[in-house]
Amino acid sequence: MSTQRVWALYGESLLKHAPGSVFFLADGEEAKSLTAAEALWKSWAKAGLHRGHLVIAFGGGALLDAAGFCASTYMRGLEFWYIPSSLLAMVDAAVGGKTGLNLGTLKNYIGTFHSAQHVLICPVFLKSLGSEELLSGWGEILKHALIQGEPLWSQTARWPASEAEWSSLLAQNSSLKQQIVDSDFRESGKRKVLNAGHSVGHGLESLYRELGQSLPHGVAVAHGLAIETLVAYRMNVISREQGQAITTRIDQFFSRLSWDHSHTLRLFSLLNQDKKNDSQGWQFSLARQIGDVGYNDLVSPNTLSWALTQYLNLPG
Numbered sequence: 001m002s003t004q005r006v007w008a009l010y011g012e013s014l015l016k017h018a019p020g021s022v023f024f025l026a027d028g029e030e031a032k033s034l035t036a037a038e039a040l041w042k043s044w045a046k047a048g049l050h051r052g053h054l055v056i057a058f059g060g061g062a063l064l065d066a067a068g069f070c071a072s073t074y075m076r077g078l079e080f081w082y083i084p085s086s087l088l089a090m091v092d093a094a095v096g097g098k099t100g101l102n103l104g105t106l107k108n109y110i111g112t113f114h115s116a117q118h119v120l121i122c123p124v125f126l127k128s129l130g131s132e133e134l135l136s137g138w139g140e141i142l143k144h145a146l147i148q149g150e151p152l153w154s155q156t157a158r159w160p161a162s163e164a165e166w167s168s169l170l171a172q173n174s175s176l177k178q179q180i181v182d183s184d185f186r187e188s189g190k191r192k193v194l195n196a197g198h199s200v201g202h203g204l205e206s207l208y209r210e211l212g213q214s215l216p217h218g219v220a221v222a223h224g225l226a227i228e229t230l231v232a233y234r235m236n237v238i239s240r241e242q243g244q245a246i247t248t249r250i251d252q253f254f255s256r257l258s259w260d261h262s263h264t265l266r267l268f269s270l271l272n273q274d275k276k277n278d279s280q281g282w283q284f285s286l287a288r289q290i291g292d293v294g295y296n297d298l299v300s301p302n303t304l305s306w307a308l309t310q311y312l313n314l315p316g
């Protein structure tokens with residue numbers, strides 16, 4: 001399983017190592033639709049795929065999420081392996097067993113908890129990624145650094161300068177995520193720290209998609225982290241000094257977004273549909289300090305409104 005874009009780059013050499021039939025999904029979020037999933041299941045059925053077969057998903061996070069979902073549900077589950085090809089997929093999406101499709105603009109509303117049996121991480125694929133795709137992965141790396149604190153926090157103060165630094169960063173990020181997931185696979189508690197930046201981040205991602213503009217997932221998460229840090233400061237959860245250290249780190253790599261104030265109302269409606277909410281309202285995962293992220297933080301619209309105003313008006 002792959003996308004035409006990734007397969008055109010590496011498909012031939014991969015087939016030499018793992019011969020088999022090749023199936024394609026559309027690039028990016030297009031892969032994560034029910035229509036795309038139905039078409040894929042039908043093509044698998046037509047080709048006679050059964051439980052004795054192995055699905056190898058090779059691509060970015062969107063392809064892995066969709067292929068993992070289709071494999072985990074087809075005939076009640078086929079074995080599948082992941083070969084992540086984007087930075088974001090290597091450090092995040094390939095690990096942890098969350099598969100998913102979007103329901104229209106609602107991110108990851110459909111999905112299963114079902115881990116790939118093997119994940120093969122190979123930094124050589126990073127070479128063909130564009131700068132925006134690398135930055136998107138960097139957003140999730142900064143989130144992991146915020147959760148772990150040292151040594152990742154210091155190591156992410158600058159862009160990796162060599163292949164060895166990249167390899168070390170990939171290994172540390174995937175093992176940090178695996179460790180957290182192992183302690184709470186179905187996300188009833190501790191795993192929620194991995195949602196830092198994602199309440200606002202998913203809202204921003206959906207807002208931009210509605211506006212017909214692209215905001216890559218990890219870039220949206222980075223801005224989500226900055227805005228949620230301002231929320232944490234407003235709620236007295238984090239000190240001014242620690243909050244500024246986080247927003248300064250994000251501003252170092254990501255230019256601040258700007259949008260018309262009328263979009264803020266739409267962002268609030270999108271946040272109301274966040275699947276992390278409970279009956280009390282919006283549930284965020286806020287940083288207390290670098291190296292300490294909490295979860296189940298109830299956030300009011302007024303507090304987020306204050307944070308958005310600060311974010312949009314203060315120079316980054």
Ligand SMILES: NC(=O)c1ccc[n+]([C@@H]2O[C@H](COP(=O)([O-])OP(=O)(O)OC[C@H]3O[C@@H](n4cnc5c(N)ncnc54)[C@H](O)[C@@H]3O)[C@@H](O)[C@H]2O)c1
Nearest residue numbers: 005028060061062063085086088092093098125128129217
């Ligand atoms: N399951 C999880 O735990 C989890 C965690 C984080 C993110 N995600 C999901 O991952 C998705 C984002 O993943 P992404 O950032 O990889 O986006 P993506 O899959 O859309 O890939 C981004 C672009 O990079 C291209 N690409 C991938 N590898 C390439 C390579 N080696 N060379 C050149 N181009 C390449 C893709 O074709 C695509 O155009 C989102 O849907 C998000 O919800 C899932």
